[in-house]
Amino acid sequence: MNISAAAKASGLPVKTVRYYADIGLVDAPSRSEAGYRSYDDVAVRKLVFARRSRAFGFSIEECRELLGLYQDQDRTSSEVKRIASKRLEEIEVKQRELQSLHDALAHLVTSCRGDHRPDCPIIDYLG
Amino acid sequence: MNISAAAKASGLPVKTVRYYADIGLVDAPSRSEAGYRSYDDVAVRKLVFARRSRAFGFSIEECRELLGLYQDQDRTSSEVKRIASKRLEEIEVKQRELQSLHDALAHLVTSCRGDHRPDCPIIDYLG
DNA sequence: CCTAATCTCTCCAGTAACTGGAAGGTCAAG
DNA sequence: CTTGACCTTCCAGTTACTGGAGAGATTAGG
CATH class of the missing domain: 1.20.5 (Single alpha-helices involved in coiled-coils or other helix-helix interfaces)
Incomplete structure (x- = not known):
């Protein structure tokens, strides 16, 4: 999936998709021979996660934290609840x-x- | 009045007082021989006006517009009301x-x- | 009068989270 | 082969300040 398809699938602008990898909010995608970014479904799901979190008003740093918890199988729900309650x-x-x-x-x-x-x-x- | 006195009188940080003159939101104050900015009561009143407008969430550009109306004897109240209603x-x-x-x-x-x-x-x- | 503390000056850089644009390479269709 | 859509990087701008460096001015105390 090229960047514009990933952008469409995630609901984010292309610029923002690039930006999120630049700042390390999501993993840097692999590249085609020509240097084009290549996204898979897992990457898109993380972009969607980031978009929804941002829509809730979580800062980038909070999104980073939430994404970390999202990917962590061993996290407790209390960790997540703490962040969400603070935001609330x-x-x-x-x-x-x-x-x-x-x-x-x-x-x-x-x-x-x-x-x-x-x-x-x-x-x-x-x- | 030096800048810190004007800052105290207006309720704004010194940095912000300087900033507002830099961007032309308020007039550039006159200077002492040593180059110190010198404020009078009229200038302070405009700073207060700016602070209160900002506290209402008006942008700098809206403050600029409101300050223009503030200083304009011939403005109609409908002009002011239009801006305030938009903000509301x-x-x-x-x-x-x-x-x-x-x-x-x-x-x-x-x-x-x-x-x-x-x-x-x-x-x-x-x- | 000297000194130390406090003000003040200018200028530069950084914040948050993108967004716009320029200059240039790539790819698919006709 | 060309056109147009897409992709790349990099730089700059947005909002409204805020922090800090380095240097000059002023004031209070001794």
């Missing part, structure tokens, strides 16, 4: 931050008339 | 994304036993 907490923190941001901005937006006149509570608040 | 929508999109992410990950985390055994629904899902 981060999400919850972010949600609270976003909520208060939302409320404050929504308040300003609704209190601004948004007409042709210059007086504006949004600007007043920021300044 | 972005926040709401992000909130929804985060919510579904949260729900999916929370589901996985609760369904994972987190014990010493290797079978783990989180890994199963990602792989």
Whole structure:
């Protein structure tokens, strides 16, 4: 499988597939005689794993850790759960931050008339 | 006012104060004979404005736009409201994304036993 | 007045995770 | 044989700073 097929199969952009091998997130693929990267199903499965993990907001380093656990037959589920729980907490923190941001901005937006006149509570608040 | 006093007064790190002038977000301050940057209250107020706008998640470019409106006596409140509403929508999109992410990950985390055994629904899902 | 500590300056590099583009080699179809 | 799609490497840019080096300025204490 050439890189574009692997990209399609994994759901990642070609550039990203190359990048993930460059930084060692996944193994460097073997090469054809002409130097083309060659992917097999196992490699694609790891790319899919990386994509899904990233979609959950895990950082590259966390993906690296998760991929390590993915490939480790002896890992315990508690190791995985620890990482996922940490990420879940981060999400919850972010949600609270976003909520208060939302409320404050929504308040300003609704209190601004948004007409042709210059007086504006949004600007007043920021300044 | 030297830069550290302006930083303290505005609530921004010294590095950031310098940075904001470097990129032209705020005016370049005048200099002392020795080349030290010198800030007045007006400059500090703009720095505060920038800090608050950033805290609302406005990008530097949006801050630039907002600061322009802040300094423009003739702007209408509708111009400001348009930018703020756009940002508010972005926040709401992000909130929804985060919510579904949260729900999916929370589901996985609760369904994972987190014990010493290797079978783990989180890994199963990602792989 | 000297010295040590604290500020300040500029410039360079690094962060996270890609993304875009240039210059050039390869492959399959017609 | 040529065209077009694909592949390669390498370099640069993105966002919004942040850290640090090396050097000059200022201030407080003795």
